[in-house]
Amino acid sequence: MNFDFSEEQVMLRDSVARFIQDDYSFDARRKIAASDTGMSAEHWQTFAELGWLSVPFAEEHGGFGGGPVDVMVMMEEFGKGMVLEPYFATVILFGGLLQRAGSTEQQATYIPRIVEGNCLGAFAFTERQSRYELADVKTTATPDGDGFVLNGEKVVVYNGANADTLIVAARTGGEQCDEDGISLFILDAGAAGIDRMSYALMDGQRAANLVFKDVRLPADALLGEKDKAYPVMSWVVLEACVALAAEGLGIMGQLNTKTLEYTKQREQFGVPIGSFQALQHRMVDTFMSYEQTKSLLYRAVCTLEKEDEDPARDIHALKVMLDRAGRHVHSEAIQLHGGMGLTDEMDIAHYAKRLMMINATFGDGDHHQAQFNALSFA
Amino acid sequence: MDTSFAPEDMAFRDEVRAFFADAYDDELRARLQHPTEYREAIIDWQRRLYDKGWIAPGWPKEYGGAEWTPTQNFIYETERAAAGVRDVIPFGLKMVGPVIYTFGNDEQKARFLPRILRSEDWWCQGYSEPGAGSDLAALKTRADLDGDAYVVNGAKIWTTYAQHSDWIFCLVRTSNEGKKQQGISFLLIDMASEGVKVNPITTIDNHHSLNEVEFNNVRVPVANLIGEQDKGWTYAKALLAHERTSIAGVADSRRALAELRRFAEQEVNAGKRKIDDPLFQKRLSDIEIELMALEYTDLRVLASVAAGGAPGAESSLLKIKGTEIQQAIQGLRMDLAGYYQGVLPTDLDPQALGHEFGSSARQAYMYGRAATIYGGSNEVQKNIIAKAVLGL
Numbered sequence: 001m002n003f004d005f006s007e008e009q010v011m012l013r014d015s016v017a018r019f020i021q022d023d024y025s026f027d028a029r030r031k032i033a034a035s036d037t038g039m040s041a042e043h044w045q046t047f048a049e050l051g052w053l054s055v056p057f058a059e060e061h062g063g064f065g066g067g068p069v070d071v072m073v074m075m076e077e078f079g080k081g082m083v084l085e086p087y088f089a090t091v092i093l094f095g096g097l098l099q100r101a102g103s104t105e106q107q108a109t110y111i112p113r114i115v116e117g118n119c120l121g122a123f124a125f126t127e128r129q130s131r132y133e134l135a136d137v138k139t140t141a142t143p144d145g146d147g148f149v150l151n152g153e154k155v156v157v158y159n160g161a162n163a164d165t166l167i168v169a170a171r172t173g174g175e176q177c178d179e180d181g182i183s184l185f186i187l188d189a190g191a192a193g194i195d196r197m198s199y200a201l202m203d204g205q206r207a208a209n210l211v212f213k214d215v216r217l218p219a220d221a222l223l224g225e226k227d228k229a230y231p232v233m234s235w236v237v238l239e240a241c242v243a244l245a246a247e248g249l250g251i252m253g254q255l256n257t258k259t260l261e262y263t264k265q266r267e268q269f270g271v272p273i274g275s276f277q278a279l280q281h282r283m284v285d286t287f288m289s290y291e292q293t294k295s296l297l298y299r300a301v302c303t304l305e306k307e308d309e310d311p312a313r314d315i316h317a318l319k320v321m322l323d324r325a326g327r328h329v330h331s332e333a334i335q336l337h338g339g340m341g342l343t344d345e346m347d348i349a350h351y352a353k354r355l356m357m358i359n360a361t362f363g364d365g366d367h368h369q370a371q372f373n374a375l376s377f378a
Numbered sequence: 379m380d381t382s383f384a385p386e387d388m389a390f391r392d393e394v395r396a397f398f399a400d401a402y403d404d405e406l407r408a409r410l411q412h413p414t415e416y417r418e419a420i421i422d423w424q425r426r427l428y429d430k431g432w433i434a435p436g437w438p439k440e441y442g443g444a445e446w447t448p449t450q451n452f453i454y455e456t457e458r459a460a461a462g463v464r465d466v467i468p469f470g471l472k473m474v475g476p477v478i479y480t481f482g483n484d485e486q487k488a489r490f491l492p493r494i495l496r497s498e499d500w501w502c503q504g505y506s507e508p509g510a511g512s513d514l515a516a517l518k519t520r521a522d523l524d525g526d527a528y529v530v531n532g533a534k535i536w537t538t539y540a541q542h543s544d545w546i547f548c549l550v551r552t553s554n555e556g557k558k559q560q561g562i563s564f565l566l567i568d569m570a571s572e573g574v575k576v577n578p579i580t581t582i583d584n585h586h587s588l589n590e591v592e593f594n595n596v597r598v599p600v601a602n603l604i605g606e607q608d609k610g611w612t613y614a615k616a617l618l619a620h621e622r623t624s625i626a627g628v629a630d631s632r633r634a635l636a637e638l639r640r641f642a643e644q645e646v647n648a649g650k651r652k653i654d655d656p657l658f659q660k661r662l663s664d665i666e667i668e669l670m671a672l673e674y675t676d677l678r679v680l681a682s683v684a685a686g687g688a689p690g691a692e693s694s695l696l697k698i699k700g701t702e703i704q705q706a707i708q709g710l711r712m713d714l715a716g717y718y719q720g721v722l723p724t725d726l727d728p729q730a731l732g733h734e735f736g737s738s739a740r741q742a743y744m745y746g747r748a749a750t751i752y753g754g755s756n757e758v759q760k761n762i763i764a765k766a767v768l769g770l
C-alpha cells in the first residue's frame with residue numbers, strides 16, 4: 001500500500017507546474033481571460049506539444065494511455081494555475097465520451113485531432129429545465145432517411161463558444177426524463193441550423209446556448225448505441241467529477257497557502273494577524289478541510305483504478321465534500337484577507353469563483369448527497 | 379410583554395404601503411437598475427422621501443427628523459423590504475448626519491444638515507486606510523494645522539461611492555502623543571478640494587463601488603472640524619454602534635428568503651420542484667429559524683434603546699448574525715441557480731438565456747462576502763462581545 005506517484009506522474013505534474021510558473025502568472029491569465037475567446041490558442045498548441053492533450057487516450061490513437069491518477073495530477077496543477085484553456089471540456093468530457101462510446105472510425109478520426117491540438121470539443125447536455133438531471137433531455141433526434149434531424153436547445157455548454165466539434169445528447173425514444181432513449185451525436189459546431197449564443201462565465205470560460213433547428217445528421221454522427229447513451233454519459237460524468245475534484249483540490253491548496261502567507265505578513269494592532277488564536281484555529285479548520293478532501297479524492301481515484309469496483313458511492317461522497325470544504329475554504333480565504341479579498345485585482349476571489357463553478361458542474365453537494373443517500377439507504 | 383400593533387400603528391402601516399405603491403413606481407425601479415442613471419434616480423427617490431417627511435426617521439425633530447417609535451421603525455423597514463424598496467444611502471443620513479447634530483456646532487448644523495436631508499450633498503466615509511482596517515486607530519492620514527486650515531496628507535481606501543461624492547468625512551491624525559486613539563480628529567472634506575484624487579477599485583462582482591482616495595496637501599478650513607481636535611475617536615465610536623444596528627438587515631433578509639421560495643418553486647430537478655426537496659427544505663428552514671430569532675433580538679435591542687439605553691455590544695450580535703444569515707441566503711440562491719450561477723451580465727435577455735436570477739445570484743453572493751468584513755469585521759465584533767459582554 002502506498003500513495004506515491006510514479007516517476008512518470010511526477011514528471012507530468014512538474015511539467016504542468018513549470019508551465020504555470022513560467023507562462024501562466026495571474027496577470028498573464030487575466031489577459032487571456034479578457035481576450036475575445038477567453039483562451040490562448042498558442043498555449044493549446046503547447047499543451048499538445050507537451051503531450052498533455054494525449055494523457056487519457058489509448059496508445060493506438062496517439063494517446064499516452066494514462067489512468068485516473070495521471071489525470072488527477074494534471075488537473076490539480078491546472079487548478080493551481082486556474083488554467084482557462086478547455087482541457088476539461090475537450091479532453092475529459094468530449095474525449096471521455098469518444099473513448100467510451102465512439103466507434104473505431106470515430107476514435108481514429110477525432111482522437112488524433114484532439115491529441116495534436118486541432119480539435120476543440122464540447123459536450124452539450126444541459127437544457128434550460130434539466131438542472132443536474134442528465135436524463136432530462138427534450139432535444140430530439142428523429143430518423144430521417146439513414147440519418148437524423150436534430151431539434152432543441154442546450155444551455156451553458158462549457159467551451160460552447162470556441163468548440164469546433166460537439167457531442168450532443170438527444171432523445172431518440174422514451175419520455176423526457178427516461179434514462180432509456182437517449183443517444184449521443186457528434187457533429188460540426190458550424191453545421192447548418194445551429195444558432196450559437198456565447199457568453200462569459202465568472203470563472204473566465206466562454207459558454208454558449210446552442211439552438212438546433214432541423215440540423216441534418218448523417219447516420220455516422222451517432223456516437224455509441226442508439227437509445228443507450230445514458231450509462232455511458234453517467235460513467236464519463238463520474239470520471240469527470242473526479243477530475244474536477246482534483247482541480248478543486250489544487251485551488252483549495254492555493255487558497256490555504258496564500259491565506260496563511262497573508263496572515264503572517266499582514267499586521268494589525270502591531271502584530272501579524274496570524275498571531276491571533278481566533279484566526280489560527282480557523283486556518284487549522286481549513287487545513288483539515290483540504291486534507292479530508294484530498295483523502296476522498298485519493299479514495300475515489302484508487303477505486304477507479306481498480307476497475308472492478310463501482311466507484312459511484314465514493315465519487316458522490318467526494319463531490320459532497322468538495323462542496324462543503326470548497327465553500328469553507330474560499331469563504332475563509334476571502335474573510336481573512338479583509339478588504340483585499342474583495343478586490344478583482346487579487347487572485348483569491350478568482351479561485352473562489354472557479355470553485356463555485358466546479359461545485360455547480362454535474363451537481364452540487366446536496367445533489368450528490370441525495371444520490372449518496374439513495375445508494376446507502378436503498 | 380406585548381408586540382401587537384396599536385390601531386395607530388396599523389394606520390401607519392397602511393400609509394407606508396400606499397406611499398411605496400405610489401412613489402416607488404416602475405419607472406423609478408428601472409432607472410435604479412441602470413448603470414449610469416442610478417445615482418440621479420437614488421437622489422430622486424430620496425427627495426420623494428424628503429417631501430413626505432420620512433427621509434430621516436431617526437433624527438430628532440428639531441433637525442428635520444421624524445422621531446419614529448421603534449414600532450414605527452419596525453413597520454417601515456418591514457414594508458420597505460417587502461416592497462423591494464431600496465434603503466437610503468447611509469453615509470449622509472445615517473452616519474455623518476447624526477455625528478453633526480450630536481457633536482457639531484450650530485454653524486455646521488445649519489450648513490450641512492438641510493443639504494443632507496434634501497440629498498444635495500452625496501457623502502462618503504473615509505476611515506479605513508491600507509494600514510488601518512480592523513485596527514482603525516492606527517490611521518496615519520495627517521492633518522497639520524496651518525493658520526486657519528488643516529493640511530491633509532495621506533490615503534484612504536475602500537471608500538464606497540467616493541466617485542459620486544461631494545463630501546467625505548474623515549478620521550485624521552492630528553497628534554502622535556499618548557494613546558493612538560487620542561490624536562484622531564473628525565474632519566469634513568470637500569471632495570472638490572485641490573489635491574483630492576479618487577482611484578477606482580473593481581470588486582469581485584465586477585462592479586465599481588470602492589475607491590482609494592488620496593490627499594495631497596489638501597487644505598481644509600478649520601471650520602470643518604467636528605467638535606474638538608484630537609477627540610474624533612469618541613465621535614466615531616458613537617457612530618459605529620449606530621451603523622451596526624442597521625446592519626442586521628432583518629427585513630431585507632426576509633424578503634430575500636421569500637424570493638428564494640419563489641425561485642425554488644420554479645427550479646425543477648428530474649421533474650421535482652426544489653421547494654419539495656427535503657434537503658432544500660432543511661437548508662431553507664435552518665435559515666428562517668435563525669432569522670425568526672434575530673427579528674426578536676433586533677426588537678429587544680430597539681426597545682431597550684427606545685427606553686433610553688445606548689446601543690452597545692448588542693449591536694455586534696445583530697451585525698454578526700445578520701450578516702451570517704445574509705450570506706447563507708446568498709449561498710442557497712447560488713445553489714438554486716445551478717449551472718446559471720456563473721453567468722456574467724450578457725446582452726442576451728433572460729428569455730434567450732433561459733434563466734432569470736443566475737447573474738444576480740452571482741453578484742449578490744460575491745459582493746455579499748463583504749458584509750462580514752465591513753462595518754467592523756465579524757471577528758472584531760466577537761472580540762467586542764467577549765470583552766464587553768462576557769468580561770473576558
Ligand SMILES: Cc1cc2nc3c(=O)[nH]c(=O)nc-3n(C[C@H](O)[C@H](O)[C@H](O)COP(=O)(O)OP(=O)(O)OC[C@H]3O[C@@H](n4cnc5c(N)ncnc54)[C@H](O)[C@@H]3O)c2cc1C
Nearest residue numbers: 335336338339503505506511512536537538748752755757
Ligand atoms: C465592500 C466594502 C466596503 C467598504 N466601505 C468602506 C467605506 O465606505 N469607508 C471606509 O472607511 N471603509 C470601508 N470599508 C473598509 C472596512 O471597514 C475594512 O475592510 C474593515 O475594517 C477590515 O479591515 P481590513 O480590510 O484592513 O482587514 P484587516 O483588518 O487586515 O483584517 C483581515 C482579517 O483579520 C481579522 N482580524 C483583524 N484583527 C483581528 C483580531 N484582533 N482578532 C481576530 N481577527 C482579526 C479580520 O476580521 C479579517 O478577517 C469597506 C470594506 C468593504 C469590503
